Amino acid sequence: MKRSERFEGYSYSKLRRDLVAGLIVGVVAIPLGMAFAIASGVKPQFGIYTTIVAGILISLLGGSKFQIGGPTGAFVPILFGIVLQYGYENLLIAGLLAGIILVLMGLLKLGVLIKYIPRPVTIGFTSGIAVIIFSSQIGNFLGLSNLQRHEYFWPNMHEIVTHLSTLNVWSMLTALISLGVLLIMPRINNKLPGSLVGLIVSSIAATLLFSGNVATIGSTYGAIPSTLPSLDIPHISLDKIKELLPAAFIIAMLGGIESLLSAVVADGMTGSRHNSNKELIGQGIANIVTPLFGGIPATGALARTATNIKNGASSPISGIVHGVVVLLVLLVFAPLASEIPLASMAPILMVVAWNMSERKEFAHILRTRTTDSFVLVITFLLTVFTDLTTAVEVGLILAIILFIKRMGNNLTVAKVLPDPSLKHEKVQAYMVKEDHDCPQLSMFTVEGLLFFGAASLFEKSVMEALSTQPAILLLRMGKVSYLDSTGESHLASIVQHVKHAGGIVLISGIQTQPRAYLKRTGLDEKIGGSHFFEHTGEAIDYAIGRMDTSKCLGCKHYAFRECNVLSNPVTQQDILPSLKKHTAKQDG
Incomplete structure (x- = not known):
């Protein structure tokens, strides 16, 4: 898609629609950015930095008119594993390397290859990621204290069970208020972002009714700075590249898959057509620049992209506006964000996990009782109980072997x-x-x-x-x-x-x-x-x-x-x- 085509026939009325859509998506993106950062094992402000920098660059340079970029739930288990194994600083290097891989994929016109990943594999690991995200928030929902987060599912579940005696009733009440608002808001007013309203209402309730009895962002991670960090180029050596390249490759593959799937959905909603290779290049540049400002890896966010379209977006301007809105909120309201209870954010991620679980598609493939069902279940279980890298590799190999066998039997x-x-x-x-x-x-x-x-x-x-x-x-x-x-x-x-x-x-x-x-x-x-x-x-x-x-x-x-x-x-x-x-x- 040429730049002229992205803004063809642009007018003041379209600009007004873009401003409204960008404002709404920006408001929706703030709690999600912080929540995904926390779930990934880093400070919440890093999610905001990602939303600002990557959000603007993906809209400006990507191949879709309506794509909204930022941190997403799909990255949570990968990034958390990298943070545990290598640390936050090395996560930034891995994200930068992933950006370079994405740019190379786009230049080599490999965007079309993403569509050849079998549907049972993508549904399997997406559902598995949803389970991991949901389960990771049980501790914050219940207000459990002294939890040690682990890379794998079973140790985390064991940690929760052994710490059930530390359940905090006030945290649980806060989480239930946030969850109730999240579930009720779409029925009352589907224009207002339920995640933001739930966050605000539950935070006010916790502050007024049981202040000091629930863990907050500030008490756990420190105050959120009201400015963007200065540009900082990480030290990269050949040894670091060799060490982090496998992690970077997984980030790039998952980022490419999710961004192009989101772009395809956007095409279906609007009748437009994205440029897959340009989208990969835009995603790559965004992931190269974002770590320089402390941001975590980003990709196209399906829910935010859909929100952008539903609110009248007509060009990439809405995505740029969304990033600017988040920046303004950071500059003005950062001190207030530090007072948000962690229990208020847990239901937001749980609802995100529920929505991304692909439960209907999962059940549909399962009911076929074919080799696709087998690939789906194996990929899902490996995602939950091992790691995403193993799950995708085994899922793809199984799908290929079973396809070859099926084609061979057709002769x-x-x-x-x-x-x-x-x-x-x-x-x-x-x-x-x-x-x-x-x-x-x-x-x-x-x-x-x-x-x-x-x-x-x-x-x-x-x-x-x-x-x-x-x-x-x-x-x-x-x-x-x-x-x-x-x-x-x-x-x-x-x-x-x-x-x-x-x-x-x-x-x-x-x-x-x-x-x-x-x-x-x-x-x-x-x-x-x-x-x-x-x-x-x-x-x-x-x-x-x-x-x-x-x-x-x-x-x-x-x-x-x-x-x-x-x-x-x-x-x-x-x-x-x-x-x-x-x-x-x-x-x-």
Whole structure:
């Protein structure tokens, strides 16, 4: 999408709509930015910095007119794991490296590859992330004290169970007020952001009714500064790059997936069309710059993007306005934000987790009881009980293996003969019987992809059904749409076997890709250029003309309509010259 297209026909009325949408999304983004930062194991202001810097850059440089960027729930388990393992400073370096990877992906035009990630894998890890986010907020919801957060699910659950005796009733009341407002607000006024209203109402209630009895942002993380941090370039060494590259790659992959999925949804809501490679470049630049201001990795935020569209956004200006609004709030209201109870923020993240859980899609795939269901469950469980990297790797490998197996099983190889009772005497497998099968001509219909996952089955099926000394083998390949090197190798083995026995191989109806591949490998020359036919009927006529007619005398199989004549010594003498003449003409 060119810059001129993004602002084509821009007017004052559209600017006004962008200002309104940007204001609303900015207000929605403030509590989410802080909540995602806290859940990721860093101070809440770092989420605000990310919302400001990345939000403005993603809207300004990305490939979608309506995309809103910032910290998201999908990153929470990854970032928390990096913070625990490497520390906050190294998280910034990992985010910067991820930005570079995203830019390279965009420049190499790899944005289209994201769509090839199987749906069960994305649903599986998204649902798993939702479980992790939800469970991580149970402690804050209940006001449990002295909790130690761990990287993995089971230790965190054990921590909660062993500290249930520290339950804080006041924190729980605060959380319930916030949750109640969150659930009621959409029914009262869906224009007002429920997360912000819930945060404000519960914070006021906690301050007025039980001040000092609940943990706040200020008491836990210190006061939120009312300014952006100064530009700080982290020290990056080759050893640091080697150490953090795997983490950076996962951040980049997940960021790319989520941003492009969000852009696709935005396209569906508006009828527009995003530029996936430009979106990756914009996301990459934002993630390169944001760590320099202390911000955590960012990506396209689906819920905020949808809110932006629903409130009338017409251009990237709304996304830029959203970042400016958050900056102004930081400058003016930072001291008040320090008084927000952690219990007020827990329901916000829990609702986010519930909304991102893809529960309906999860249940839909589960009900199919297919290999997709298996991939979904494995990816989900590995996300929850191990880590996202393992889950995605195993999920993708499983999906690939099962796909190959499914495609391999779809290949069918059937020995066939013409059915005189059908129009045009179509060939059918049921016509081949012990007493009805030509001893000299073996004809097979091959359907499916002839690739490494099915090639051995193809060769085995043909070789087992061939006569001991096959004179002519006819392969009907009109429904073989793809042939790879493994398929070609097994076909060459069949050709070699038949020719070694003194026979010939004929091929009918072969499609463009397989024929071109045979030409590149030279196998078509070994088969013989005159042995390729457009129609099966032509190939059968040619084959009958090349048969040893002495073996036809007295044959009772009557596999072809010509057999009635060829099996009779009297009538064979009448038809034989014309058959040989026809075959010679075809060879010429």
